[in-house]
Amino acid sequence: MKKKFKKFGMIGLIIPTLLIAACNSEGSSASADSKKMIASSGLPAGHAWEVGFYDPVLETVTEQTDGKVTFEKYTSGELVTLGEEYNALQQGTIDVALSLLTPYDPKRFPLSEVSMLPVLESDAKMASIAMQNMMNSEEEIMDGKTFYELEFTDNKLVAFAVPITEPYLIATVGAKFDSLNDFTEKIRLRSSSRVHDILSANLGVTPLTMSVADSYDALSRNALDGVISNIPDWERYGFNDMIKYSITGANLGHFPSFMALTIETWESLPEETRDAFKKVADEKLVPGVDKQVNEGKVAFKNFTSNGGKVVSIEELNPEVSDYINIAMTKTWTDWIKNLEKNNLPGKKVALMWRDKLVEAGGKVPKEIEEMK
Secondary structure (H helix, E strand, C coil), rough: HHHHHHHHHHHHHHHHHHHHHHHHHHHHHHHCCCEEEEHHHCCCCCCCCCHHHHHHHHHHHHHEEECCCEEECCCCCCCCCCHHHHHHHHHCCCEEEEEEEEHHCCCCCHHHHHHCCEEEEEEEEHHHHHHHHHHHCCEEEECCEHHHHHHHHHCCCEECCCCCCCEEEEEECCCCCCCHHHHCCCCEEEECCCCHHHHHHHHCCEEEEEEEHHHHHHHHHCCCCCCEEEEEHHHCHHHHHHCCCCECCEEECCCEEEEEHHHHHHHHHCCHHHHHHHHHHHHHHCHHHHHHHHHHHHHHHHHHHHCCCEEEHCCCCCHHHHHHHHHHHHHHHHHHHHHHHHHCHHHHHHHHHHHHHCCCCCCCCHHHHCCC
């Protein structure tokens, strides 16, 4: 009896052990199939891109993967400051850069700032569609590579277009442009990219390159006379408290942004997860424009209600409007020359952007329309 009891006791110990091992194995398998990704934005919480695009994309990817992929999101630069996303991706600090603002890093990303070239007519929806189509284009533009491969694959990234901003406009605290004599180096305008540095030089004013977040302080200290910025930012960053004059009808480009992962991180995801991610990012792009468009309407209404004056380029002195149009056109040719001087396909990229924007409903200066 004693011997039989020992056998039973041994079996009684083995069975629970096997059950526990099986449960642990099942849990490990479930854990291996799940992935929590760190996503970071350097922009303020509640930004139009976050509400209109980042959140819908991340939430939908989680839903479509049945919760196997989740995201731990950081905003306002609390984990990675704006402009440091690329390094954070490569170092493994984050898995997803929500706000990769390529114009802030033109040496590494010299081509995507093409969307900041000035045009006659465009809006955020047109520009977003144009950028998405450029990224999806299979046209080879240099060394057998596409725009996407040159700008992102060569930098070891997988990237998706984020809704592009509304058009950038000149807005000033007090300066007006009623005559050619008003375009002087004494006028200091905030610039956000090399394109706007070129444009400012062609207009005869002084560009001061700084982030949009730093512009409010510079305006309040009288270190700036105005900004080149999109209308939603007037309200978002408090410019409406100071700016009093703006010119419309000359769209001074659209600021691009991208959601990005390293190729290594991307390839570590299951194929169905990658398919879901790409599909969702593409589908949410155009609907994601609506949030900033609505913000722009509110900002514009508040600007005019506070006494802000809006002048259409067509209402300006013809000599002034011609001067602005010439500066806009020259900005295209100067930008192309600068890139090609560095052995980059400036003209091919510029013409591709022109074609994609016009296809989406935009209008460019006549000289650019006829460029071959």
